[in-house]
Amino acid sequence: MGKNTNESVFLENVQPFAATFSASDSFQNTRVSAAALHRLSLKKTTRVVDTIGNIQLPVANGTLANIRQYSKCLFGDDEDQRQTFECLTASFVLKLYQRARAEETSLESTKKRFLNTEKNVLEKVNRGAQLICFLSGPGGTGKSFVITSYVRYCSEVCSNLRIKFDSKTIVVSAITGAAAVSIRGQTTASALCLKRHIIEDDVKQWENTYAVVADEISFSKKSEIESANHKCRELKEEQSLKFGGVDIVFAGDFTQLRPVRAKPIYLEDDFVIWDDWIHTFFELRTNHRFKNDVRWGNILSRFRDLGPSVADVNLINTRVIGSDDGPGSHEIPKNVTYATKTNVDRMAINDGIFFNHMKDTHSKDPHVVPPVHTLCIKAGNLNWRKNPRELTRFNKNTEDIFYACVGEAHVKSVDESKTYDPLLKLYKNRPVMINDNIDVTNCEANGTMCEFEGVIFKTGVTIESLEKIVIDGYHVWCAHVSQLESISIAELYVPSICNI
Numbered sequence: 001m002g003k004n005t006n007e008s009v010f011l012e013n014v015q016p017f018a019a020t021f022s023a024s025d026s027f028q029n030t031r032v033s034a035a036a037l038h039r040l041s042l043k044k045t046t047r048v049v050d051t052i053g054n055i056q057l058p059v060a061n062g063t064l065a066n067i068r069q070y071s072k073c074l075f076g077d078d079e080d081q082r083q084t085f086e087c088l089t090a091s092f093v094l095k096l097y098q099r100a101r102a103e104e105t106s107l108e109s110t111k112k113r114f115l116n117t118e119k120n121v122l123e124k125v126n127r128g129a130q131l132i133c134f135l136s137g138p139g140g141t142g143k144s145f146v147i148t149s150y151v152r153y154c155s156e157v158c159s160n161l162r163i164k165f166d167s168k169t170i171v172v173s174a175i176t177g178a179a180a181v182s183i184r185g186q187t188t189a190s191a192l193c194l195k196r197h198i199i200e201d202d203v204k205q206w207e208n209t210y211a212v213v214a215d216e217i218s219f220s221k222k223s224e225i226e227s228a229n230h231k232c233r234e235l236k237e238e239q240s241l242k243f244g245g246v247d248i249v250f251a252g253d254f255t256q257l258r259p260v261r262a263k264p265i266y267l268e269d270d271f272v273i274w275d276d277w278i279h280t281f282f283e284l285r286t287n288h289r290f291k292n293d294v295r296w297g298n299i300l301s302r303f304r305d306l307g308p309s310v311a312d313v314n315l316i317n318t319r320v321i322g323s324d325d326g327p328g329s330h331e332i333p334k335n336v337t338y339a340t341k342t343n344v345d346r347m348a349i350n351d352g353i354f355f356n357h358m359k360d361t362h363s364k365d366p367h368v369v370p371p372v373h374t375l376c377i378k379a380g381n382l383n384w385r386k387n388p389r390e391l392t393r394f395n396k397n398t399e400d401i402f403y404a405c406v407g408e409a410h411v412k413s414v415d416e417s418k419t420y421d422p423l424l425k426l427y428k429n430r431p432v433m434i435n436d437n438i439d440v441t442n443c444e445a446n447g448t449m450c451e452f453e454g455v456i457f458k459t460g461v462t463i464e465s466l467e468k469i470v471i472d473g474y475h476v477w478c479a480h481v482s483q484l485e486s487i488s489i490a491e492l493y494v495p496s497i498c499n500i
């Protein structure tokens with residue numbers, strides 16, 4: 001939605017769901033307008049945001065700061081961000097206040113002073129109720145920025161009041177690993193124990209939990225949110241309270257990713273948690289990501305809202321590599337990120353890049369020792385898929401072509417849960433992407449990009465003991481995964497999330 005969209009447009013004048021489909025435009029056939037999505041995703045929610053700007057909060061040297069001044073410094077002129085931040089932080093402080101009041105006799109002087117000063121104001125925050133809200137806005141409007149600022153601010157307040165603050169005080173999570181990394185959290189499934197039984201230790205760790213953030217909510221399905229509600233009740237040992245009584249911040253943008261093979265939340269009928277429990281909706285409207293490229297930002301906005309204009313499509317087409325007017329393939333920057341629709345396309349690009357690398361640095365002469373900056377790794381423990389159609393296109397005995405063409409589509413793990421590329425084609429500093437949530441809090445998430453640095457062999461394995469294989473005529477060292485102790489990667493960096 002544009003900056004000048006007002007509440008009445010949002011609530012009354014939105015496009016009906018079906019009217020956004022256009023028979024002639026294949027792009028629009030697959031799209032639902034942002035306005036329609038908002039309407040569907042917030043069927044009954046009214047926009048309620050309390051103003052709490054005058055609360056004085058303790059800062060580092062024990063003095064009190066006005067939260068509005070603080071948020072002005074952080075968010076500048078972005079009134080939407082400020083309002084959201086103020087509401088979230090005030091609700092958190094209210095919870096601290098309620099807790100501290102229950103323990104009033106043992107209060108330290110700083111806390112006493114804080115409570116006495118702000119008692120009346122704090123009690124009015126969100127009318128003293130639990131906050132269950134939805135924070136939305138197009139990609140780049142600062143949802144993650146507001147969330148990380150909220151967590152940082154609350155942690156500072158706690159530190160000043162000498163109240164313990166750890167990763168469980170505000171549980172920061174996102175539905176996917178990559179999104180969790182960008183807000184320095186965990187996946188929602190892992191943070192809320194969605195896939196396992198809760199044990200006593202979990203309940204203990206949640207004793208001081210005041211809020212849960214679940215980002216990239218468009219990717220979630222109804223059952224996950226219901227399960228989150230049950231698990232929060234268990235973890236807080238508050239079976240009668242919604243989400244066990246903790247503040248809930250759902251964040252995301254329904255025009256972004258949808259759940260895999262499941263209905264998006266906005267198409268669910270009678271989804272009480274989403275339709276009735278969420279009482280506050282924040283919408284961020286100013287795009288900060290494209291401040292330095294406003295034209296591109298506007299194109300992405302149109303893609304998101306009602307689909308691109310003819311002029312947008314024409315402009316993008318002038319940038320198609322290899323087209324008449326577009327840049328040549330030699331102009332592709334080295335650090336380019338490819339977005340492909342299918343894994344087959346992805347593998348073809350990867351193999352093309354590897355082929356160019358071999359052409360530049362390897363020899364077709366069998367007497368020349370292959371360089372050690374390149375290593376292929378054969379996977380173990382894999383099942384060939386039954387009658388893979390692609391395999392019939394080449395002769396398995398022609399190893400050279402076989403290694404060049406074989407890819408992820410051809411094999412599955414023994415338990416059939418994953419597909420793997422049976423032959424990783426690596427060289428030092430080759431960009432690679434982690435495809436599993438290994439250690440999300442340390443940024444090792446599905447989607448995290450990094451560079452291949454090298455391998456450590458198991459004792460007794462040397463480069464000479466490796467197999468030499470031929471790919472597209474070039475000679476390359478090849479290790480079996482069982483010969484490796486570990487693979488090392490470097491320079492983790494978080495991928496930016498695609499907006500369209």
Ligand SMILES: Nc1ncnc2c1ncn2[C@@H]1O[C@H](COP(=O)(O)OP(=O)(O)OP(=O)(O)O)[C@@H](O)[C@H]1O
Pocket residue numbers: 074075076078081137138139140141142143144145146253288289497499
């Ligand atoms: N008020 C602000 N002032 C300056 N920069 C900001 C502000 N708000 C956000 N940004 C910057 O704009 C960029 C986009 O913000 P952010 O990633 O939080 O957006 P988002 O809404 O979470 O996007 P997405 O939906 O794609 O995850 C970031 O680099 C962030 O630091």
